[in-house]
Amino acid sequence: MIVTKAPPLPRLGKSLRRPDGMAKARGVFKFSSDLDEPGMLWGHLVRSPHPAARIAEIDISPARAMAGAAAVLLAGDVPGRPTYGLNYPDQPVFASDEVRHVGEVVAAVAADHPLTARRAAEAVAVRYEVGEPVTDPEVALRAAPVHPLGNVLAEQRVVRGDVAAEGDVVVEGYYETGMQDQAFLGTEAALAVPDGQGGIDIYVATQWLHIDQDQISASLGVPHDQVRVHLAGVGGSFGAREDLSMQIPLCLLALRTGRAVKMVFGREESFLGHVHRHPARMWYRHSADRSGRLVKVEARILLDGGAYLSSSPAVLSNVACFAAGPYRVPNAFVEATCARTNNPPCGAMRGFGSVQVCVAHEAQMDRLAAALGMDPIELRRRNALRPGDDLVTGQVLEGAVPVIELLEACSSAPLPPERHWETTEPGDLALPGGSGRAAEPLRVRRGVGVALGFKNIMFSCAFDDYSVARCRLEGGRVTITTAAAEVGQGLVTLLHQIAGEVLGTDEVVLAEASTVGIGSAGSTSASRQSVMTGGAVQAACQAVADAVLAATAARVGVPRASLQLAGGRVVSDDGCVDVPVAEAGALCGECFEETVTYQHAATAELDEKGQGDAHVAFVFSAHRAVVDVDVDLGLVKVVEMTTAQDVGRVLNPLQLVGQIEGGTSQGVGFAVMEELIVEHGRVRNPSFTDYAIPTALDMPPVRIAALVQEPQPGLPFGAKGAGEPPAISSTAAVLAAVRDATGVAVNRAPVHPPDIALALAPGTRAGQGDAGVTPS
């Protein structure tokens, strides 16, 4: 079902094929790891094996003496700023005095073969004086500082209404989410090529070219314009490429050796070498009147930010803003804190902040419904945000707020047929655990759960958020230049469609994305590129169209006012002129070029009570999950996911489905299998053997019950970003379905089989239905 309040457009709304699709299918698309340069060296990083230690001594002579080794670099070899960071440079390029997490970079080597580089890295002898790591975020708040800047990375309160207000019914709960990894397939990789004059070109898979350039330039001590960052093919990102990984050490190696150097992380190094989704501990208290209307939501939320800041402030801000869920909440008290620990650094991941609190606020809504004896769908309907409502931050919602429509579409969709377990053979693929596990058909129970979630799109809290695009029209051919990172989501297709829409042509070429000759497009994150770079391309093309119109008027000898732009065409009042803009431009015999900066409406900081218009727009999401659970083994099979999404306008239906299915899949994975296990600061499962992501057998079909198209005022074409919403409510819906199937009060993502099996096992607290974890 597509609920549409948007009139159709000629090119947008069609499933144009992605321009890089065939190159990718044929294996000729160049990912960053596919690049090479004659005579290049291979780089490798030396990483700390300890979560907390002082560096007593580093001896590089064994590595330096190795045949084939070309360079070994330490902190003293960084000519410029010794630290870097997305929000604030608190992270050393190379640790020199102490290390604060396992995997922290201590040195870099270059050699003539990747295996030699790895051996040389192993030969760098670092003598550590091992300390006691701070690995519990609660302890961190009282512990000696892990870093000179202290152990509080970010904090935000939200205080609204009468915090002493109390409803008739009160429910309390404690919830946790684990550390999820983005687990993109293409590991971190880049090639750095020195230009022989002190400058450098780096070809890298990243999410934001210009912020990489800023940080590389600062640490290299090389002028900005001599650090040229080019986008190399990106094998997925999901937030993990927003921070630098190897860029600075790699450029330093290339400048030191005067040769091209390439570096590719292995899978284990990838797990250690990028930020993860923040683990969260969440204490909640909801109160409502007897009719089910929410009176107050209280929450205390503690994130583990790991050793360095990364994007923790943005994640924490989202946690605070969206803690109460997409509901009308007259009174609220939220206290959110992000602690610094000696655990791996955490930062951006798809749906950041909203994914964690959705697990908690949706479990609370189900708990409240049970306490009221009310249907959980009805409870949500009564409390759902509506157009014109305000959030707990005081921000009034403008434009589409289709929470009830999403809820209705999801909850009223047909359910998949019941399984007839009595006739199912053991080993059937449909059983929880699949063919290789021993689920007993008659011990399988089905459950259904629904969840709602929401999130901001684009950057918030007064951030100067913009994107620059250039449109050049020459001889009927359109060239679009931006620095936006295509990471797999299909932005390249949308930019083709948008340019084609405005200029009335399919002859569109996208220039390679780089920092050379074009301003920043901002980050490919926060569901922002369709709006921001889409908006910049639309505006640049519109400026060209206006110029073509003026030139056409002059050429034809008619008043400018007698011509109009309509549907990508230049049209005269009398109908004598009616030609696509691109063709009209070619007829003028000129080259038209316009560069435009697109900015969204300004946002404000949150004040100390968490009040303020901090966000420019919101997206809402609903999921319904159907699961089968073997109650003895605790194995969960997700049978079906149904979703409804608030999209503003569909720009490319096929790509939208791809975002929805893919985002839902990451949510399913987080619900039932994905967790980086960190013990005493050490990641125990940095491999695809032990960190399992959904396979084609784990991931069920996704039913799209509704795409609500209500164009958002102020956004180009009214389209909202669609990358994150499918990841927000999927995890919470699966956990709700598991609770429904088992009666176990699962309070943690992901739910592991023992959380279910042990809660129901004889001799435990069977029947009480408590599972998972309790607060420390």
Added chain:
Amino acid sequence: MSAPELLSYRLWVNGHAREVEGGRLEESLLYVLRERLGLTGTKNACEEGECGSCSVLVDGRLECSCTILAASAVGRDIVTLEGLSPGGGATALQLAFVEAGAVQCGFCTPGLVVAVTDLLARVPEPTDDEIREAISGNLCRCTGYGRIVEAVRRAARAQAAGMRTAP
């Protein structure tokens, strides 16, 4: 550490003899295909035999090239993604992947194309369960597999209808 011993040997790749000069014993088939023979269509996502991105056919069997030492593949018949469309065009399966929306970041796509080519050669009209089981050794992080399953269905139908390679 002394310099590693270097080997020279011949591999049979996509129907052609390919000489490897000065290779190291510990180099995987994946490494040699990509870095020495320039066949970067075979991808390096985990290098531990878990993700299927480096899938190739060795003597007709689907294998992860990351878990095979290159020097041990002497005398074997190796087919990579590049060998599936010798003329340089696209196979019907590759076209189906693009048209069905099965390609996003595309890093898993080559391995999936090799795995599904193997499936459709063995099972021309697979059920959805057979498709999902056959590709369960190929991890994809972008798509959630829905469009990939659809691409395989389309390719199977095209194959059944006797369609040949597209330009």
